Amino acid sequence: MLELMTQVTLVILALALVLAFARLVLGPTLPDRIVAMDLIGVLTAGLIVVSAAATAERAFLDAAMVIALLAFVGTVAYARFVERGYGA
């Protein structure tokens, strides 16, 4: 039951990542792509968290923390870049 549900969760998260990647490719403006990158970072962190539960590997949680942190810093950096008018 739990095994199956973990597999289903991983598949759904992968599907969500594909949809977010479609928005990253489609655009049309740079802010849309930044939102997509932000969601991809958060979804990756979620995927690693589920992997940690599936494999009982505690170290994966540290990796998830680092990815969530980097996604936030990257989003803010890109947003400052766009706000100054370079990306339009």
Next chain:
Amino acid sequence: MIDAMTSALLLVGALFALLAAIGLLRMPDAFTRMQASTKASTLGVGCLLAATALQLGDVASITRAVAIGAFLMLTLPVASHVIARAAYLSDAPLWEGTVVDQWREDAERPGSGHESTEHSRSAPRRPEAHGG
């Protein structure tokens, strides 16, 4: 019992994450996309973290899960605010069905002190305002 709760939390979290991605793909402009993806992904990853903490169940894992959750709850609203502000100031197009644009109303009201500030959305592009 714990297995059943973990399964339920995993499924709910994954569905909310999927909802965030669908919202990101289907919403009409950058601002609605931002709000759909941020709100749904906060709840989705929160549920996944709760499921993992419940399943692993030792102190180190629960502490890390709570730390990641708290960090996401703190940073996702900030990130979405910064994105929305940058999108607005870089003249990202609003959806044609947009009803309220309070920043513009404030900027256009005479005597508000906001008419000629740096932080306003330019109707024509203002390349000279992009320095530093």
